[in-house]
Amino acid sequence: MKRKAMVLASAMLCSQASSVHALEVGVILDAYHKSETTALGGRTEGFGSSHSELSLSQDVADLATAHMALVGEWNEEESDLQLEEAYLQSTALPGGFNVTAGRFLADIGYLNSTHSHSDNFSERPLLYRAFLGGHYFDDGIGVSWLAPTDRYWRLSAGAFTGDELGEENSVSSIGTWTLSTEFGDDIGNNARWQMGLSYLRNRTQESGHHEDEEGDEHEEHEHEGHVHGADYQGKTLYLADLVWKWAPQGNNRQKQVKLAAEYAHVDDVYGAEFDHYDGWYLSGVYQFDEKWSTGIRHGRVNLAEEHEHEGEHEWEASHLTETSVMLSWMPTHTQRLRLEYKHQDANHMEGADNAITLHYQIGFGAHAAHSF
Amino acid sequence: MLRIASKLFALSLLALVNTAQALTIFTCEPEWAALSEELAPGAKVFSATHVYQDPHYIEARPSLISKLAKADLVICSGAGLESGWLPALQKRAANRKVIDGADGMLYLSQYIKTIDQHETEFFSTKHVHPEGNPHFHLDPDRVLKLALVISQRLQRIDSDSQQLYQQAFEQWQKHWQKSMEQWQQQAMTLIGQPVVVQHTSFSYLIKWAGMDAIADLEPEPGVPPTMAHAQSLIDDARQEQPVAIITNWYQNDRAARWMSDKTGVKHLNLPATVDLKGDINNLQRLFDYLLIQLQEVQ
Structure with missing residues (x-):
């Protein structure tokens, strides 16, 4: 009995409520060198930093x-600082609901x-770069339910307001x-x-003034490198995704195979006399020990480009395919060095090229837990 | 005789439980699941990880989110061990009962003193947690304290079954203290014995048994062994004659096997926690097993 009392007393002594909420600060530094600028955004050639946070x-x-x-973001052409996220998110509302308000990733x-610092490749897949400006964040409100x-x-x-798309x-x-x-x-x-289906309704260019915008729209397509908004938009965007991961005994620290596929379809496109766009990618990453992983990703987008033909403006189908192969080394949990080769093929589209990217990333301080 | 009596006792406890609403308990690590099963008879217990998984590197996958969403009580080691995945689960599960600060969220590290607490600098690339070593389930004394903490928490959130939890704890405590006497005797023979480790998984047991970890195959805590680092330890290993090179079941033991070949020191691959689906399915059996293995290599 005496012993039990002692155990009780010591347990109570040690118990400290951890109700202090500290401010968590995290920094991620990104540095790269890319041999050539490639089509549809992503990193520009030369030295730069693409997503330091x-x-x-x-x-x-x-x-x-x-x-x-x-x-x-810094590179040989421009430098840019942007507020990507500034939101309040409920911790847990009754019934499995949560609400997010402010600026956040859709x-x-x-x-x-x-x-993007947790991505397996140094640039987002083509369909993200074409239809969502790399990643789509905006000012708005969101509700989720489990x-x-x-x-x-x-x-x-x-x-959302739609201002950032x-x-x-x-x-x-x-x-x-x-x-x-x-x-x-x-x-x-x-x-x-895990599989998902998504729908995005885009009303930003609905008021019918796009006829006089065609020229500007074309210029935007040539805006390479850093993408703020989506270059190829339409009234609706559908997305389907499927992810499959495999690790012996579920011990993904040692070994893991990760396959991911996404498909996107844009209907009633804006700024082009064309029916629809679509795109897809497939990626496979094999992490073969604690420090090393290798992967391949192949994707394609089917778009439309404007051409002048005998003095007439015509829209015709174009496409771009991209294959990336990478080898990544993580000397410690917070650092990653990645070598990536990218090959692009285009039809009726300019800017396609091949490139080698060396990419280094390091994180300091607090780091939010990743989703699946 | 004792065994039969305890079985009868367990049965009578189960009879008591059937009248109450069973709790759903989610544990981050299997050791707490094993302990919860003993301390909360009749509860539905689920462990997010198992003995073959590195608990630092778990993905916040869909099935875990669903499990967390249905939990009445979540029991985790804390001290930063789950910081890479538990917050993502909590965020997605949106279960008010188990958010940080709620009665249903129990971080055991808050109730004991951890070893190896560090001052960390912001721009350090080392992967150490300032909160100290979170593998404290391998210290029988701390487990004794924590079993009471768990039992008290059960009694608080499910006060209708308070008596049941109290009885279960007292029963468990009696066995544990008896076993501890035996383990202490076994540990006498281990005092001062040098070992080489990989990561700090067994630090608490080594300290409790009075053994001496002379080298760590990890160049820095959490950084996997490198051949260069293993090479640099060879001379120490030859000089100090450790009794074993210890790895655990979820680790890559390549460096340990290599070192064992070079020095002739025995390589011991031990479970760092209970194996819920195997024979070593509770903490009692885990200590029995670990101490016997350590005694045998001498």
């Missing part, structure tokens, strides 16, 4: 988290709401809204999967 996170009691991310597709089912099933919706926005209220759903589960002890 300062992030601040603060819990507001147990109600919400405030998060902010300032992203910097909850669509597989990669869009993940941070269904109380045994198998993971989540629904989310968002409404393209260079122009002709509506003053809700410029875009989104709907998405995802499912996922384990298969035995070694494999996991």
